[in-house]
Amino acid sequence: MNEPFHLEVDTPAPRLAVVRIHGYLDAHNAAELLATCREVAQEKHLVLNLAGVSFIASSGIGALLALVEEFQQTDYFVRLAEISPASDSVIRLLNLDQILSIDPTESAALEAMKAA
Amino acid sequence: MSEPSRQPIPHGHESRASGAPPEGLAARREHSLNSLLELSRELKVSLDLHQTVDLLLFNLMGQFGTARAALWLFESAPAPRAVMIRCHGLQRAAAGSAIEAAEAALRRRMELELSPILCWALKDDLEAPVFHLVRQAGIALFAPLFAHRDLLGLLALGDRLDGEAYTPGDLKTLETALGMVGMSLLNARLYNRMLENNRQLRLTNERLREHDRLKTEFLSNVNHELRTPLAVVIGTMECLVEHGVADPAMRELLVSGLQKSHDLRGLIENLLVLSDATRGRLEFHIEPGDAGSLLESFHADRLAGVSEALRDFRYRPARDLPAARFDRQRLLQILDELVDNAVKFTPSGSSLELRARRHEQDEASWLAIELADNGPGIPPDRMDSIFRSFEQVDGSWTRKVGGLGVGLAFARGLAEGMNGKLLARSTPGSGSVFTILLPAA
Numbered sequence: 001m002n003e004p005f006h007l008e009v010d011t012p013a014p015r016l017a018v019v020r021i022h023g024y025l026d027a028h029n030a031a032e033l034l035a036t037c038r039e040v041a042q043e044k045h046l047v048l049n050l051a052g053v054s055f056i057a058s059s060g061i062g063a064l065l066a067l068v069e070e071f072q073q074t075d076y077f078v079r080l081a082e083i084s085p086a087s088d089s090v091i092r093l094l095n096l097d098q099i100l101s102i103d104p105t106e107s108a109a110l111e112a113m114k115a116a
Numbered sequence: 117m118s119e120p121s122r123q124p125i126p127h128g129h130e131s132r133a134s135g136a137p138p139e140g141l142a143a144r145r146e147h148s149l150n151s152l153l154e155l156s157r158e159l160k161v162s163l164d165l166h167q168t169v170d171l172l173l174f175n176l177m178g179q180f181g182t183a184r185a186a187l188w189l190f191e192s193a194p195a196p197r198a199v200m201i202r203c204h205g206l207q208r209a210a211a212g213s214a215i216e217a218a219e220a221a222l223r224r225r226m227e228l229e230l231s232p233i234l235c236w237a238l239k240d241d242l243e244a245p246v247f248h249l250v251r252q253a254g255i256a257l258f259a260p261l262f263a264h265r266d267l268l269g270l271l272a273l274g275d276r277l278d279g280e281a282y283t284p285g286d287l288k289t290l291e292t293a294l295g296m297v298g299m300s301l302l303n304a305r306l307y308n309r310m311l312e313n314n315r316q317l318r319l320t321n322e323r324l325r326e327h328d329r330l331k332t333e334f335l336s337n338v339n340h341e342l343r344t345p346l347a348v349v350i351g352t353m354e355c356l357v358e359h360g361v362a363d364p365a366m367r368e369l370l371v372s373g374l375q376k377s378h379d380l381r382g383l384i385e386n387l388l389v390l391s392d393a394t395r396g397r398l399e400f401h402i403e404p405g406d407a408g409s410l411l412e413s414f415h416a417d418r419l420a421g422v423s424e425a426l427r428d429f430r431y432r433p434a435r436d437l438p439a440a441r442f443d444r445q446r447l448l449q450i451l452d453e454l455v456d457n458a459v460k461f462t463p464s465g466s467s468l469e470l471r472a473r474r475h476e477q478d479e480a481s482w483l484a485i486e487l488a489d490n491g492p493g494i495p496p497d498r499m500d501s502i503f504r505s506f507e508q509v510d511g512s513w514t515r516k517v518g519g520l521g522v523g524l525a526f527a528r529g530l531a532e533g534m535n536g537k538l539l540a541r542s543t544p545g546s547g548s549v550f551t552i553l554l555p556a557a
Binding site: 026027028031035058059060061062064065066068073090094095098 | 155183204
């Protein structure tokens, strides 16, 4: 049975926030993803861990892109980490792997943020 | 591992020609088809205007791989103009200015062609500075939103992040998606209008009941004014009948007059009983309760009307709201007044947010309920008078009681009647926040 959608939030450092996404990411939960990320990552860099994403619909990709663009217009940025196979195929199809900052592990993403 | 660069996502004019291999094209087509299926499935379950627009924008952004999208709906009254409903990735102000400048030309072109138009194809339709404004805003294409043959709104998408151009196939897919959404948005607007009409009908009924109550109160006041002098008249006549008039004819007239006076007093007494029974004094039934669930259902009740007025309305409660002491009916009256006020004084396209949180003040715990808008705000010299304006204009307080388009003065009176407060703060140009403080239970 598919894991239901839920978000796990963490703030491992004062200027870093991690949001781990689990389950289906689609139109039903795009708004919740945006609201949670805006809330936990105020004045923080954000790592989105996609390891638990079992399916990502177009609306889910759209919400991720809206989030990345929104952060880019501030002094903070977003990195994606541990892209699940379900997410990877869509991200590659749209050539977003060439555009977005993607790391193989969450710790690598956090390290990259700290080095920024 | 890629470096955490500040490198912006590319949104240039120079789009690469689509050079995907055949298997890539097949995968793209499958992705488009899945996107359309998702859109079609979700449209069936959403009748909320803003949710539907978010669904469309996120779906298209994910379908085409762009980080920028916005949608406007056309408002017919008071003057025809495009109202921005949602915007993602684009700078709101820049996109708004671009549409304002290009709207007339876009309408002309779209009503002729009924299909999406890439920006470069608009070069001849737009004056050079307007074309420049559109491109500066990061818009790559516009698409019309139709229901039947009525132009409902306008969609803008930014460049694809991978730099590839939108293909004729993409534009066809986009047209299909917008065809589905046009009907859905029309249904959502009609549905919202129906809900709002129902609410208005309910309010009209309440107002009629209030008129009836005021009529009874008026009668009650008149009765009291009549009863006192009538008691003097009856007493005097009884005195004359008993002791003062010897002439039988005069005495008969006096008795007849006295009888009629008694009848009149009986009539007045009956009216008094009736008006007392129906007189609505301002009573409070304060008890501890969960204001969160009340706010949630209030938001659900008012959402359709506020959306129909082309304003966004969200409810954002903090976690772990405290229980509070309040009168449910009175709190709903205050909230209705604040939302009506916000809709009246903010332009279309504005956002209203209903929030709730715990608040500590004056060594006491409160439940703070806030209604924030991003409208034009209240000038500082008006701040002191907004809660008094009703008194100044109408010269009476009681006429407002119970929902005759209750003013802010009345709303504050209700809050204070529940041992709470109603406060306001505002930044001209940025918006206003009205805060209801209710004692935590």
